[in-house]
Amino acid sequence: MYFSEQIRIRSKKNPKRILFDESLDERILLAAKILSEKKIAKVILLGDKAKILKKAKGFEIRLMESDFLQFLQKEESRLEDFSKKIKEIRKKKKLTLEGARKLLEDDMYYAAMLLREGFVDGIVSGACHATSRTVVPAFQLIGTKAFSKVSSYFIMEHEHEIYLFADCAVNISPTEEELAEIAVTTARSALQYGMEPKVAMLSFSTKGSAKHELVTKVQKAVEKAKKLAPDILIEGEMQLDAAIVPEVCKRKYPDSKIKGNANILIFPDLDSGNIGYKLVQRFGKAKAIGPILQGLNKPINDLSRGCFSEEIVDIAAITCIQAQEKG
Structure with a gap:
């Protein structure tokens, strides 16, 4: 049995809520379809539902909302709550409430707060952005395990x-x-x-x-x-x-x-x-799954910008396994 099959089977035993913040990317949408239809993970797509479905339709990807596929849009009440909490988290940096609210314009910061507050179990990001855009919010808002280097x-x-x-x-x-x-x-x-x-x-x-x-x-x-x-x-x-x-x-x-x-x-x-x-x-035609982050308090994983949909499915399955380990 291939490694990909093994991790997908493990993920399906206790599928977790995995959030994608790059919800308009074709590869993400196709991965979301695979993950939800095969019940590998409970997919949450961050963004406007109508825009996401329109984009998916343009790619000829049919998405069906279900227990394994949900859409989540930014809410004003959460933005206010998250802004206050980020200000407190970053108080040593003297971050203002306005500065915290500004950070939340970046979907990855909003996603990280959803994870921190327990609304999701893991995040997969990075298909469209550099690693730093995934890692920095993770460092700042999720934090690292004691005596651990990410x-x-x-x-x-x-x-x-x-x-x-x-x-x-x-x-x-x-x-x-x-x-x-x-x-x-x-x-x-x-x-x-x-x-x-x-x-x-x-x-x-x-x-x-x-x-x-x-x-x-x-x-x-x-x-x-x-x-x-x-x-x-x-x-x-x-x-x-x-x-x-x-x-x-x-x-x-x-x-x-x-x-x-x-x-x-x-x-x-x-x-x-x-x-x-x-x-x-x-050159060696090996399959590469990752990068997989380790040392964080909760699972967030980065994608290579050159990734394909099947690789995204594998990363999501691994993120599920990491979340399972956390209980």
């Missing part, structure tokens, strides 16, 4: 094998402490999918084969990650081939316990992570 990972499905790549969307140049936390958090996320985490922290060096401050940073991150989670198999620093090719691992890293079978790849920075997943996706 990061992201992609689920890469290649020839029925599943890998997690991190961080490919959020942290530009993580410190050694941040790299360690990204490694541990991603390993914990892998447990949600029944994976046994085997974490490789990547570099252009394997076990000191090169000397450079960037290599040293990864080496120190490995040490810190192991202290944070002694129960998880974490190794490095290592080159990619040593991480995933057993024959190469034997030569380059003979005492490795991963033995070239890593299923979680931690990239040293956003340059390598973002380029790496796209290379595997485009």
Whole structure:
């Protein structure tokens, strides 16, 4: 069974309310149709119902309102309430009531408040906007778990094998402490999918084969990650081939316990992570699901602007699973 099928089946067991704020995008509308008709998630489309239905009709997408497909428009009473609450949340930044109301003109801020106040269980956004437009309201209004760094990972499905790549969307140049936390958090996320985490922290060096401050940073991150989670198999620093090719691992890293079978790849920075997943996706014909955010108090997930409807369905299913974990 493909990974996509597995997560959709899990989502259907307890479908959650997933809100989309980019409700006029063709890919979102098609994903909403699939999600609602197959009862994978309870879809909520933010915006004017008549405009959304007109846009869907133009794309020849037939949407039927039901328990699994609802439309939600901004309400004046909620705007007033949310403005007051945002002012309080952001009081350290001396945000005025007018400034809070201005923020709510952005649908993502309104969506984040709906999530914060329990009107929805998760948000999927980013099909039409940069990652920052999804992540900043999430940081400001949803917040992070205690002692947690928000990061992201992609689920890469290649020839029925599943890998997690991190961080490919959020942290530009993580410190050694941040790299360690990204490694541990991603390993914990892998447990949600029944994976046994085997974490490789990547570099252009394997076990000191090169000397450079960037290599040293990864080496120190490995040490810190192991202290944070002694129960998880974490190794490095290592080159990619040593991480995933057993024959190469034997030569380059003979005492490795991963033995070239890593299923979680931690990239040293956003340059390598973002380029790496796209290379595997485009040249290797792997399926990329993500980016999936981790470390937030409630589930919000970002989409790649190059995503397709089926990928949006998968992200929504994962968002449901994250919401299920929260109860």
